[in-house]
Amino acid sequence: MTHPARQLREETAYIAYHFHWAYRDILTLPHGERRAWVREIARINTALAEGR
Numbered sequence: 001m002t003h004p005a006r007q008l009r010e011e012t013a014y015i016a017y018h019f020h021w022a023y024r025d026i027l028t029l030p031h032g033e034r035r036a037w038v039r040e041i042a043r044i045n046t047a048l049a050e051g052r
Contacts, residue, residue: 008027011026011034011035011038012026012027012034014038014041015034015037015038015041018041018044018045019037019041
């Protein structure tokens with residue numbers, strides 16, 4: 001299991017990199033919402049890589 005602080009940094013960096021959202025805005029998201037955005041970005045990236 002990833003350490004919570006490290007996981008938070010990874011999720012924040014991932015969302016900020018892909019959606020260009022502000023750090024503070026990402027941190028205000030509830031954990032479940034932030035994880036949902038991480039999954040959605042991953043889904044989008046997979047679809048793009050597969051040419052969909």
